[in-house]
Amino acid sequence: MRLTTKGRFAVTAMLDLALREHNGPVALAAISQRQQISLSYLEQLFGKLRRAELVESTRGPGGGYSLGRRAEDITVADVILAVDEPLDATGCGGKENCMGDDSGRCLTHELWTRLNDHMLVFLNGVSLRHLVDEQRAKGFTLEEGTPLKRAISPNPVVRPIRVTGPNSVFALGNVLSK
Secondary structure: OOOOHHHHHHHHHHHHHHHOHHHOOEOHHHHHHHHOOOHHHHHHHHHHHHHOOOEEEEOOOOOEEEEOOOHHHOEHHHHHHHOOOOOOOOOOOOOOOOOOOOOOOOOOHHHHHHHHHHHHHHHHOOEHHHHHHHHHHOOOOOOOOOOOOOOOOOOOOOOOOOOOOOOOHHHHHHHHHO
């Protein structure tokens, strides 16, 4: 099985979201900050998760993402497959041309195919609710830290405007006529 960072990050982000599901929509910037995952990468992943209806988005102030289904109804396999992560241990991607030509399957093709089946059964048996419960059993609590810095501040920053040139058409005319 070749599980890349795409699948790992998607599962981590979904677990972060599931742990906070009762606090309203979760901003991707907050997940990015907590899990040390690039915000632009999360945006790509959550686009795929949204299309698979595993998450829902809420726009505007206080917006973010929430689970599209109950945590017990979303499996790790759902998440990994939604972000186009292959669950395939065969060398041929299931095409049965393991040798790289038309000579057919390799000697161990059936072994890797059975492993694929077992991985899928295992990952389908692990729900986000199960992962949330495991984290809570380990003592996970929501942090009451510094709120995430938002792009829109409730207190606008007022800076003086410095005029270094003409500030109207008339002033410009006066400068040019001299």
